Amino acid sequence: MSEFMERFCRLREEKKYGELIAAIPYAQLMGVEFSEDEQGDLVFWLPFYERNVGNTVLPALHGGLIGGFLENAALIHLMWNRESQEAPKIVDFSLDYLRSGKAKPLFARCEITKQGKRVAHVLIEAWQEDRAKPIAVARAHFLLSSPAA
Amino acid sequence: MNLNLPPANPAVYETLRGVFVGLPHCVTLGFEYVGSEGRLPTLKVDWREDLVGNPSTGVIHGGVITSLVDTTSAISVTACLPEFETIATLDLRIDYLKAATPGKTIFCRAECYRLASQVAFTRAVCFHDSPDDPIAHGVATFMRESSPLPMIQQGGQ
Numbered sequence: 306m307s308e309f310m311e312r313f314c315r316l317r318e319e320k321k322y323g324e325l326i327a328a329i330p331y332a333q334l335m336g337v338e339f340s341e342d343e344q345g346d347l348v349f350w351l352p353f354y355e356r357n358v359g360n361t362v363l364p365a366l367h368g369g370l371i372g373g374f375l376e377n378a379a380l381i382h383l384m385w386n387r388e389s390q391e392a393p394k395i396v397d398f399s400l401d402y403l404r405s406g407k408a409k410p411l412f413a414r415c416e417i418t419k420q421g422k423r424v425a426h427v428l429i430e431a432w433q434e435d436r437a438k439p440i441a442v443a444r445a446h447f448l449l450s451s452p453a454a
Numbered sequence: 455m456n457l458n459l460p461p462a463n464p465a466v467y468e469t470l471r472g473v474f475v476g477l478p479h480c481v482t483l484g485f486e487y488v489g490s491e492g493r494l495p496t497l498k499v500d501w502r503e504d505l506v507g508n509p510s511t512g513v514i515h516g517g518v519i520t521s522l523v524d525t526t527s528a529i530s531v532t533a534c535l536p537e538f539e540t541i542a543t544l545d546l547r548i549d550y551l552k553a554a555t556p557g558k559t560i561f562c563r564a565e566c567y568r569l570a571s572q573v574a575f576t577r578a579v580c581f582h583d584s585p586d587d588p589i590a591h592g593v594a595t596f597m598r599e600s601s602p603l604p605m606i607q608q609g610g611q
Contacts, residue, residue, distance in 0.1 A: 307510035330506040331515035358478040367479035368543040369524035373517020399547040
């Protein structure tokens with residue numbers, strides 16, 4: 306197991322959400338936060354930061370930033386919910402933008418649609434003020450093991 | 455559409471590519487405009503420790519590639535626009551063909567292969583040394599005239 310996976314498992318055990326984000330440099334740069342809700346499901350959020358803006362006139366969050374936030378949420382969600390010796394590898398990522406991301410906090414939840422031996426499929430939904438009005442939906446495939454494993 | 459031609463409106467292209475690369479999130483990530491061949495722009499992002507997604511390998515986070523593809527693709531649309539207008543990404547798909555090499559600069563080249571009246575269609579490739587040896591491939595669509603508010607202040611500085 307890599308040092309990163311060992312650290313991930315320990316921080317998951319201790320539910321140290323902030324330290325876990327700090328272990329993933331780009332998640333830390335975006336400013337991602339997350340925790341478990343009452344049901345034990347993960348919810349991710351991103352407070353509004355000027356550095357994440359992609360349209361200064363509206364203003365709106367950068368579409369790529371929204372993508373990175375969702376992709377990162379899917380990865381953590383998957384790692385949080387399975388026992389593994391190695392980090393999953395993203396294969397493809399598809400994202401539909403439904404509304405512009407306002408200068409407000411952004412939230413996301415994920416669902417593992419299918420987890421096979423080699424591949425997992427994860428759905429991700431992002432919203433701001435109203436969960437019934439998603440601003441983006443995405444899905445990702447992850448490879449779960451390397452051929453040698 | 456002949457993509458070997460110069461940008462449809464050089465003033466629109468030069469202004470909007472500057473706007474897109476100068477957006478706060480692109481500055482945060484350190485995106486730089488490299489140049490263009492015909493209507494195909496190339497951008498780059500240097501490897502940086504704070505852009506890493508997996509600290510045990512040092513590989514750049516996929517989200518950085520997503521932003522790079524989104525931005526370069528948007529700029530490829532501006533190379534085809536006859537006049538200033540605001541565009542917004544409608545959807546985006548990235549195929550991660552292989553892991554990026556830690557420490558190496560990532561380049562992205564994009565092309566707008568169809569500019570319809572309301573939607574622009576793009577494809578993009580990310581690579582280290584040559585587009586023939588890609589690390590990621592992206593396709594995207596953009597809504598045209600997505601906002602009545604121009605992305606630049608009037609006068610187009």
